[in-house]
Amino acid sequence: MQQRALITGITGQDGSYLAEFLLSKGYEVHGIVRRVALEDPAHRLARLQPIIGRIHLHAATLESYASLFKAVAEIAPDECYHLAAQSFVSHSFDDEFSTFDVNINGTHFLLSVLRQVAPRCRFYFAGSSEMFGKAEQVPQTELTRFHPRSAYGISKVCGFELTRNYREAYGLFASSGILFNHESPRRGFEFVTRKITSGVTRIATGQSKELRLGNLDAKRDWGHAREYVEAMWLMLQAPTPDDYVIATGEAHSVREFCEAAFAEVNLDYRDYVIVDERFYRPSEVDLLLGDASKARNALGWGPRTTFRELVREMVQEDLRSQNGLHLLAAQLTSPGGA
Numbered sequence: 329m330q331q332r333a334l335i336t337g338i339t340g341q342d343g344s345y346l347a348e349f350l351l352s353k354g355y356e357v358h359g360i361v362r363r364v365a366l367e368d369p370a371h372r373l374a375r376l377q378p379i380i381g382r383i384h385l386h387a388a389t390l391e392s393y394a395s396l397f398k399a400v401a402e403i404a405p406d407e408c409y410h411l412a413a414q415s416f417v418s419h420s421f422d423d424e425f426s427t428f429d430v431n432i433n434g435t436h437f438l439l440s441v442l443r444q445v446a447p448r449c450r451f452y453f454a455g456s457s458e459m460f461g462k463a464e465q466v467p468q469t470e471l472t473r474f475h476p477r478s479a480y481g482i483s484k485v486c487g488f489e490l491t492r493n494y495r496e497a498y499g500l501f502a503s504s505g506i507l508f509n510h511e512s513p514r515r516g517f518e519f520v521t522r523k524i525t526s527g528v529t530r531i532a533t534g535q536s537k538e539l540r541l542g543n544l545d546a547k548r549d550w551g552h553a554r555e556y557v558e559a560m561w562l563m564l565q566a567p568t569p570d571d572y573v574i575a576t577g578e579a580h581s582v583r584e585f586c587e588a589a590f591a592e593v594n595l596d597y598r599d600y601v602i603v604d605e606r607f608y609r610p611s612e613v614d615l616l617l618g619d620a621s622k623a624r625n626a627l628g629w630g631p632r633t634t635f636r637e638l639v640r641e642m643v644q645e646d647l648r649s650q651n652g653l654h655l656l657a658a659q660l661t662s663p664g665g666a
């Protein structure tokens with residue numbers, strides 16, 4: 329019998345990769361999206377365009393228990409991957425209230441709906457390394473105490489505890505992945521990694537002369553999103569629900585990311601990067617480094633893409649996209665253009 333999966337946040341980086349992965353496994357894939365996304369598919373569903381005819385999208389929102397109830401009742405999923413969240417850390421400082429509303433209440437609503445409508449559905453919660461924040465040990469494991477330093481991190485700790493509580497109190501198969509930073513060419517432009525690679529592209533093509541960033545010395549454990557969604561799936565195939573750190577075990581600074589990205593176009597980042605204190609967080613997280621030994625031993629999961637390979641892929645894809653836009657612009661402005 330074909331397995332049926334529900335993905336919240338299906339339009340995002342992780343959601344699009346996960347949808348593709350599940351389709352390759354023979355799943356019937358459903359996603360929850362805001363109604364405005366269905367009305368503007370070219371823009372809001374851009375990451376899903378290659379598979380849009382193979383998935384099923386439902387209008388619902390995490391702020392509405394009723395809409396989630398209706399969608400889950402219609403879909404009757406075997407597996408639910410809860411990826412949707414206000415996930416941009418800097419924005420969580422600007423608007424703590426909406427971050428808490430979406431990330432905490434939305435998770436609670438979804439867990440409650442599953443308990444009522446689909447109690448046998450296996451549930452995955454997308455945790456974050458930002459839950460560790462000012463970590464008291466390096467590297468961080470599943471047993472490391474949480475010390476979040478942002479509204480986003482706090483909201484993810486709450487979602488993690490809600491997931492664990494529904495597992496222990498109501499017997500739901502509910503697992504959490506504590507995913508460290510995972511990037512790809514599909515990463516949003518507001519995130520520092522994509523800000524860097526797109527900035528490199530603009531500088532290399534003569535559209536910009538500088539790139540302004542915040543703390544260059546912050547260190548993160550960066551992996552590839554395409555591989556991290558496989559870990560999500562493996563968690564729900566395990567015989568029992570549990571919580572897992574997903575990470576590469578290597579930390580690199582923002583400065584190193586800049587150095588590697590600019591090197592892809594034969595430039596020195598020091599000639600273009602300007603440190604701008606406006607981009608510093610009110611409470612910085614200096615180092616996040618994960619130990620994924622539990623996932624490796626229990627799930628057989630491990631990272632395959634190196635840091636340099638990840639940076640190269642992101643820069644090269646941004647260059648291809650930029651060159652494609654230049655070609656389109658040239659065609660549209662030429663005498664024979666559309």
